[in-house]
Amino acid sequence: MTERSEGVESTAVTGRPCGDGGAPKSTRDWFGAALVEIAREYDHVVVVNCDLAKATRTLPFKEEFPDRFFECGIAEANAIGVAAGLAQEGFRPFVASFGHFLTGKFLEIFQTVGLNDAGVVLVGTHAGLAIGRDGPTQMGLRDLALMRTLPNVGVFQPADGAETWQMMAHLATDRRPAYLRLCRQPLPEAHADGYRFRFGVPPVLRAGADVAVFAMGGTVPVAVEAADRLAADGLAPTVVNVSSLPVDRAAVERLAGGHRQVLVVEDHYAVGGLADELARIVLGLPDRPRFDVLAVPDYGQAGPPEDLYRRYRLDAEGIAAHIAALLQEAPA
Structure with a gap:
């Protein structure tokens, strides 16, 4: 199967943000790096993929943990159902796709994740306008409007690398359903050293x-x-x-x-x-x-x-x- 295109690929990233003046990176890049690290610590973390491992930065996870990586292909509705089943069996699944595609399967999210209170982390990448030339058919511009309607689903959107790492640590140990919204464009670090993420608290x-x-x-x-x-x-x-x-x-x-x-x-x-x-x-x-x-x-x-x-x-x-x-x- 040929993986879906997302236009020009940016380089991969490894390591934690440390305020060392390095080049800005996207939150999807930080997500990919953090995902591998938390998986080393928590063996209940798994990934459900929708033929976008390179674009969503789940490919390094697949390479290190092939037995915990489930490829569903170009089938977000199926991936959501698979992830909900894994969550009900005690796993913490991260199901990743473009935010526009993933939340486009809102009925399945509502029925299998929301109503069942299934502990799935829905990872929607390419939020907003930054997907650029691919245009409105792939831009995640209405995902918040959909996910906000579900009363038991928390919404997370990090502003930089430090916040992405801390959110991932939170999500790995939490059991509630969540939507993680990630950007494609590189972002400079916005928080000062010592920042600590707390759910719902706006710094x-x-x-x-x-x-x-x-x-x-x-x-x-x-x-x-x-x-x-x-x-x-x-x-x-x-x-x-x-x-x-x-x-x-x-x-x-x-x-x-x-x-x-x-x-x-x-x-x-x-x-x-x-x-x-x-x-x-x-x-x-x-x-x-x-x-x-x-x-x-x-x-x-x-x-x-x-x-x-x-x-x-x-x-x-x-x-x-x-x-x-x-x-x-x-x-x-």
């Missing part, structure tokens, strides 16, 4: 005033860069990393309530994702701030990733300009 990466910017996954380092650009003009937005859902309600209320405006930046459709999660909280505040969203308002387009992020104003320049405009519009 503040830049403390500021007036505007609280909530981001997730690949948009987090970009939002940090935008805030750093604005600092030269004397503007200091707060940047918050919402790395897992459901998010802690009290933490969001505290952060949003301390600002005049809230901006949600996400590499996802404008409807159904992080913005909707936060709006349900912010709109309940007695003195609620202005609420704004910067996301993908259509089906997405095909083109070089950098052009797409520029088009949708989800690059550092676009986010910075949007924040500056919000501050100019705000009453004194």
